[in-house]
Structure formats: structure tokens, C-alpha cells
Amino acid sequence: MAHRPSKRMKKNLFGGGAVVLLAGLNAPAALSFATEQYHAYEIAQPEYMAKYGSWNDVDIPKEYRTNAIHAALLHTGKVLIIAGSGNKQDHFDAGTFDTVLWNPKDNSFKKVPTPEDFFCGGHAQLPSGNLLVAGGTARYEVLGDAVKRAGGGMRVKNENPVKAVTIKKGTKFRSPSGAEYVSKFDVTVPRAERDFQVSYYATGQMRPGKAKVTAGEARVFVEAVAEGPRSVATGPAQYEIEGLKGDDADNVYGLAEKLTLDKQDFQGVRAAYEFDPKAEKYVPVAPMKEARWYPTLTTLQDGRVLAVSGLDDVGAILAGDNEIYDPKTKQWSKGPFRYFPTYPSLFLTKSGKLFYSGANAGYGPADKGREPGLWDVEKNTFAKIGGLNATDQLETASSLLLPPAQDQRFMLLGGGGVGESDKSTPRTAVVDLKKDSPAFKSGPELPQGTRYLNSVIMPDDSVFTSGGSEDYRGRGASNILKAQFYDPKANAFREAADPTIGRNYHSEALLLPDGRVATFGSDSLFGDKDNTKLGKFEQRMEVYTPPYLYRDKNLRPALRDGPQAAAGDGRATFKSDHPERIVKARLMRPSAVTHTTDVEQRSIELGLTKDRNSVTVTVPKDRALVPPGWYMLFVTDPEGTPSEAKWLRID
The missing domain is CATH 2.130.10.80 (Galactose oxidase/kelch, beta-propeller)
Structure with a gap:
């Protein structure tokens, strides 16, 4: 909204002591100052608020x-x-x-x-x-020229069906050409899955089966030890993992499609x-x-x-x-x-x-x-x-x-x-x-x-x-x-x-x-x-x-004592000094927001009944409409003035 001071206000602002200020300011700066002062005055007025x-x-x-x-x-x-x-x-x-x-x-x-x-x-x-x-x-x-070392995703395979293997951060992976890459995080590779293939002779007797082994797999980001393009790998390759011994050395290895100097x-x-x-x-x-x-x-x-x-x-x-x-x-x-x-x-x-x-x-x-x-x-x-x-x-x-x-x-x-x-x-x-x-x-x-x-x-x-x-x-x-x-x-x-x-x-x-x-x-x-x-x-x-x-604070709706959770029938009753002023009730789920994304907040209309000393709200039973959790309960008067919220749990 644009707010411009009236001619009368400008005259008052420029009068008296303002002359001293104008001596040190050019006219546009003085007008801007006056406008800002008037805006600050205007937005502080009760009528404006x-x-x-x-x-x-x-x-x-x-x-x-x-x-x-x-x-x-x-x-x-x-x-x-x-x-x-x-x-x-x-x-x-x-x-x-x-x-x-x-x-x-x-x-x-x-x-x-x-x-x-x-x-x-x-x-x-x-x-x-x-x-x-x-x-x-x-x-x-890491962007552009800041990418000094080739890197990318490494699929770590484990063909051992007996145990999982943990590869620690800093472990080296060696390519067939001798280039070395270091893992940037710990990664645990699950054990392989063994599936026995069963077949039968014509007589109906079970034939000795072979076991099909599906390697366990996990991913880890790796980065070249050496800077520059020599460590760039443009095609798929298998990588030896340094430090593994015995069965682990035979069963665990790395696979990468490519390792580049592209944006990471x-x-x-x-x-x-x-x-x-x-x-x-x-x-x-x-x-x-x-x-x-x-x-x-x-x-x-x-x-x-x-x-x-x-x-x-x-x-x-x-x-x-x-x-x-x-x-x-x-x-x-x-x-x-x-x-x-x-x-x-x-x-x-x-x-x-x-x-x-x-x-x-x-x-x-x-x-x-x-x-x-x-x-x-x-x-x-x-x-x-x-x-x-x-x-x-x-x-x-x-x-x-x-x-x-x-x-x-x-x-x-x-x-x-x-x-x-x-x-x-x-x-x-x-x-x-x-x-x-x-x-x-x-x-x-x-x-x-x-x-x-x-x-x-x-x-x-x-x-x-x-x-x-x-x-x-x-x-x-x-x-x-x-x-x-x-x-x-x-x-x-x-x-x-x-x-x-x-x-x-x-x-x-x-x-x-x-x-x-x-x-x-x-x-x-x-x-x-x-x-x-x-x-x-x-x-x-x-x-x-x-x-x-x-609006008049004395007329603001208010809820007093009441339950922390709605009953099995969805009802909850709260004391109120002036239930006659209350015309609507809303159950509002609290926000959890980031990056303009808040999929939590919602406002549910509640059933409302009143007597001389209290109001009773009724929560819909549909949990797709009212997911379980804690909610703010607001009641409002005919003008839309809300009470302060009471917290109500919906099971």
C-alpha cells in the first residue's frame, strides 16, 4: 500500500524545527523523510491498526x-x-x-x-x-571450478550370504587403472540373499539344487585422492576395496558407472x-x-x-x-x-x-x-x-x-x-x-x-x-x-x-x-x-x-476449564463466562513449515452447543479429515474475533 502525507501534514512537518533539517538535505531527501515520519505516525493510530x-x-x-x-x-x-x-x-x-x-x-x-x-x-x-x-x-x-576432485556414487556389493560388512569413512577404492577414491561416509553393506533353486527328477525325487546368490548392495559417495582430470572415470568399472581381508576381500567390491568433475x-x-x-x-x-x-x-x-x-x-x-x-x-x-x-x-x-x-x-x-x-x-x-x-x-x-x-x-x-x-x-x-x-x-x-x-x-x-x-x-x-x-x-x-x-x-x-x-x-x-x-x-x-x-478486549470470547482430550464421542465441554458471544468453533492443526511448504496446517469446523455456563464442541470422527494429534481449539464471536486457543488432543 502507498501512503502519502496530506498537504496539511506536510506543512506541519516542514514547519518550525524542520527548517533546520531542510538546510542540510535536498528536497527529495526531505520529502522522503517526511513521508516516512508520517507513515510511522499513521500506522500507529488505533483506527489504522x-x-x-x-x-x-x-x-x-x-x-x-x-x-x-x-x-x-x-x-x-x-x-x-x-x-x-x-x-x-x-x-x-x-x-x-x-x-x-x-x-x-x-x-x-x-x-x-x-x-x-x-x-x-x-x-x-x-x-x-x-x-x-x-x-x-x-x-x-560443490559447484563449477570448486570441484577439484572427481567424484560420484559408488555401489558397494557384498556377495557373502553370512554377514554384513561395514566400510568406514576414508576407505580407499582402487580402479583397474590404479586411480584411488576415498569414501566420504561410513556405509554398511547388507549380506547377500541366497535362494535355493529346487527341481525334480522324472521319478519325483528331488534333484540336488543350486543356490542363487543376490549380492547385498549399498551406496556411498567417493572422491578422488588426486586432484584434476586424471582421476575422471567415464565408463563403468569394478573397484577393489583397500583393507579388506579373507572372505571380505573376495566378496566385497565397488561398482561405479562414472566418476566426474561435474557439479556435486x-x-x-x-x-x-x-x-x-x-x-x-x-x-x-x-x-x-x-x-x-x-x-x-x-x-x-x-x-x-x-x-x-x-x-x-x-x-x-x-x-x-x-x-x-x-x-x-x-x-x-x-x-x-x-x-x-x-x-x-x-x-x-x-x-x-x-x-x-x-x-x-x-x-x-x-x-x-x-x-x-x-x-x-x-x-x-x-x-x-x-x-x-x-x-x-x-x-x-x-x-x-x-x-x-x-x-x-x-x-x-x-x-x-x-x-x-x-x-x-x-x-x-x-x-x-x-x-x-x-x-x-x-x-x-x-x-x-x-x-x-x-x-x-x-x-x-x-x-x-x-x-x-x-x-x-x-x-x-x-x-x-x-x-x-x-x-x-x-x-x-x-x-x-x-x-x-x-x-x-x-x-x-x-x-x-x-x-x-x-x-x-x-x-x-x-x-x-x-x-x-x-x-x-x-x-x-x-x-x-x-x-x-x-477490538474490545473485554468482549473477546474466552474458554476456561475443560479437558485436554476429546471424549470417545468427539465431545469436549469448556466453561465460558459468556457463551452467548460464541458462534463458531475451529480445530486448527499446528504448523510445521519450511521452504514455503506446510502440509500440516488445517482448520476443521466443529459442532457447537451452549448452555448458560459452558460450550460443548463436537469433533468429526473421520480421521482422514482430523488426523490424530494435538490441535488448537479456537472459538469466535459474530465478528470473527477469536479466543486464545485451548490445546485439545484427538486420539
């Missing part, structure tokens, strides 16, 4: 400032901010991995020991209230942990079968979690190897095989199928896995959904399940071209999955082409969107200092107060239990319009207070 809301910086002590790559709201009301190495190679090399807990109630902070580099991993809310965190960084990318991408880890909000610590669980960097973790209706996509342990995008985490056993099992680009936006629908909005972030070819559709995980079938425009600009788009979740309407907002493209689109579109033949329909456009838009579902059934940039990672000083509300019923945007901090790549936003919105992070590639100075990670946090919190 009641219409547009307001923004405030969070006071963060220096020792707790971090590069917020991931943010998740916990059922304790605290926000888990995960940096890992924070997109800092020096932090990765030093093993300096960061997690900070922020309590919005008293603005207190706490550092949490971080056992792995969770930078660019995935996360999902579990039925217990723990947060599953899986994947992250095993190795930073980020590599993922298999590590998985649950973060316990009560103990405030990471608890290790079984690692994933596949290493993943940039994965999406999506909760299924039974509380299990599907891990999809990511870059593997040699930096290649996974071909479609997905897997499922069971929070009861703490183990992973094989999931349906299907390819998606990294960080695909996959949402649980009322049918139990997963809706893929087409939004994604990061890696994958432009012509594969980009079309939106409905994925039946049980049958592993995928039904494409059409009607969308600007289909070449789905990367770094925002998407969400519009409130209330019962309507099964999904929205896509903005986005850009694949990779470092300078394309961006103001397009929004909505699809109604309740229709027999669902298709996207165009919605109102954003003020300009927008990548990395943060979108947050609000307790009054609106959607708050803010930030983003017009170009890749804010290139060309293209951060967008705008915010707006989307009204699903009116299918229209309305203005909100402008944020003061730009947010693009590696930024997040989420709803707090008090009804405000917190924003974190941003990782601009450059720090100036001409793209000559490197950007700095934005460590400031800003909180938005919506207009509904500037």
Missing part, C-alpha cells in the same frame, strides 16, 4: 539469533526453530548445528542440543504431540528423530531406508507419516522410493513408489488420498512430476487435475487446504520458474475436490508475481499471506513488503499492514495460539539491487497482530 493490523519486531538476545530454516508450533505453545547448519558451510564443517525454542508468551528462548544437521530435512506432527524430524544434510554442494549436489542423511516437547530434546528413532535432503513428510489418517522425495546419499533425486514411519513401532517400511520433485506439497484429503497441488521447492526436471493431482497411496494410482494456468511456474508456490477443511477446497498461490528462473506469477487458483470432475479455477491475482509467499490459515476462516519476492531468492532487491487477507467466501483479497522485513527463500510463518502470526527467516542471494553484494540471512523475527485483536 483496527483496519489493517500491525507488525512488531521480536526482541531476540544475541546468543539465540539463528538462521530459521524450519519452524514448528508444539503443543506446549512453544515454537521449535531449526537451523541445523543454517545454509552455512563453515557451520557444517565445524559440526555446529542449531535449534532454538521460543516461548511467545514470555518471549523467552532456549538452545536445544542438535544431534544431526537437520538443515533441509522434513517434519510432521505425530499423534503423541512429538514432532518427527527426518533427513537433512550429509554434504554441501547436496547429499541427504537417513537420520530420524522425534522431538519431545515436554522433555524438550531430540529422541533418536530408526533411520530411514533412504537418505533424504528436501523431503516432504505428510501425515496419513492413521497417524503414520509418509516421507516423499529428496536428494539421496550421492546427491541424486530419488526416483520414487518413498517410505512410511510408524510412530508405534518407531520403524520405517517401504511406501508406494512414485516420483515427485523435492519438497512436494502433499495434503491428506477427506477420501484418505493425497492431493498434490503441484507446488514444490528446489530440485527436479521441469517436465517430470509437476502436474497436480490426487494420489491414491493404497492403490498407488494418480489422477491428474487440470485447469491450472502458468503451469511452468509451480516451483516455490504456496498452497493450502482452505478453511474449513470439510469443504475440501485447495488453493495455490504464486510461484516461479524451475531452478534459478526469474519468472514469477501473481496467479492464484482454487480446486474443489468434492466435485465429480475437479479442476482448478482462477482466483484473484496477487499484487505482483510472487515466489516464496507465506500463507497462514486464521481462526476466522481467512488466509493471511505475506512476504515473498518477485525474483529468485530476492534477486534484484525484489522482496515484496506486502501482506493481505484472502476471504474464501468472497474469493477476494483485502489489504493488511505492510511488514517491515523482507521474506523470501528459507522463510516461514505460522499461527500462534494467541491468534497472532509469527514470521521468521529469509535468505536473499544478494544484498543490493545490482546483485553485486552477497546477501545475509535474516535473523530478525516479526509478529503480526491482526485487526481482530484490536
